[in-house]
Amino acid sequence: MNGPGRFLALAVVFSGMAIVMSGCKQLQARDQLNKGCEAYKSGHYDEAIEHFQEATQLDPNLPMAKTYLATALAQNVVPGMNTPENMKTANQAMDIFKQVLAQNPNDVNSIKQIAGIYFSIKDLDNAEIWQKKVLAIDPKDPEAAYTIGVIDWTKAHMNKLNALQAAGLNDDGKGNAKAPKKIMEPLAKENAPLVDEGMQYLNMAIANRPNYDDAMQYMNLIYRNKADVDFGDPTAVAQDLALAEQWTHKAMDTRKANEEKKNQAPGGIQMDSSGQMH
Numbered sequence: 001m002n003g004p005g006r007f008l009a010l011a012v013v014f015s016g017m018a019i020v021m022s023g024c025k026q027l028q029a030r031d032q033l034n035k036g037c038e039a040y041k042s043g044h045y046d047e048a049i050e051h052f053q054e055a056t057q058l059d060p061n062l063p064m065a066k067t068y069l070a071t072a073l074a075q076n077v078v079p080g081m082n083t084p085e086n087m088k089t090a091n092q093a094m095d096i097f098k099q100v101l102a103q104n105p106n107d108v109n110s111i112k113q114i115a116g117i118y119f120s121i122k123d124l125d126n127a128e129i130w131q132k133k134v135l136a137i138d139p140k141d142p143e144a145a146y147t148i149g150v151i152d153w154t155k156a157h158m159n160k161l162n163a164l165q166a167a168g169l170n171d172d173g174k175g176n177a178k179a180p181k182k183i184m185e186p187l188a189k190e191n192a193p194l195v196d197e198g199m200q201y202l203n204m205a206i207a208n209r210p211n212y213d214d215a216m217q218y219m220n221l222i223y224r225n226k227a228d229v230d231f232g233d234p235t236a237v238a239q240d241l242a243l244a245e246q247w248t249h250k251a252m253d254t255r256k257a258n259e260e261k262k263n264q265a266p267g268g269i270q271m272d273s274s275g276q277m278h
Contacts, residue, residue: 192229
């Protein structure tokens with residue numbers, strides 16, 4: 001065989017070998033993906049992470065491998081803990097979800113996951129930003145709207161506690177009418193936008209999930225924050241507290257109805273307030 005012919009034959013052989021090796025790696029990657037899924041379902045998240053990492057290394061283009069890896073990492077994030085190790089895990093998970101979003105900017109699952117991780121590590125500003133990204137894609141997502149309402153309430157509540165505790169006072173949950181004006185009037189201005197936005201998003205959550213008992217309970221809480229905002233207007237405060245009580249009772253009645261619905265589900269199937277079956 002002449003030189004050019006020999007080189008052509010070798011090229012064909014090597015090309016075939018590359019295809020076979022690539023196919024083997026893809027099969028191995030899928031095997032690792034399946035093993036990772038089994039470990040994840042069993043709650044063995046560290047083992048699942050190892051399998052998913054191996055899958056992404058064997059086949060970087062394997063569908064869902066990065067999503068599964070990031071999801072497993074997210075499960076290892078301890079809520080409220082800001083240790084270097086926990087923050088490293090959180091950032092790893094979010095970085096991988098952002099890689100997924102680079103390929104598919106409208107992947108709402110990745111956006112939700114990032115928002116949830118930010119909430120877990122108490123980065124409320126970024127959690128809210130990412131929940132609003134969820135709503136930009138799916139305006140009727142009740143959980144995203146609910147979470148924004150919770151974030152607004154949390155911020156307003158912390159503002160109140162900090163202001164009252166600095167003066168040696170406790171929150172009475174009823175508008176704090178006995179607190180000094182020099183504390184309550186600045187607090188009212190600071191919390192008014194949070195209360196307004198929180199109510200807006202909690203109402204949105206309930207409109208899109210009428211049996212959302214958790215959102216109803218936070219409506220009670222945020223009306224109590226509104227009573228602080230209405231400091232100095234006894235009529236408005238009384239109305240806020242009356243509405244807070246109404247939402248408390250509505251939340252309790254709705255939660256009871258949701259539990260009864262779960263218990264009545266046939267064949268042991270349970271249904272939560274979002275309509276999801278378990």
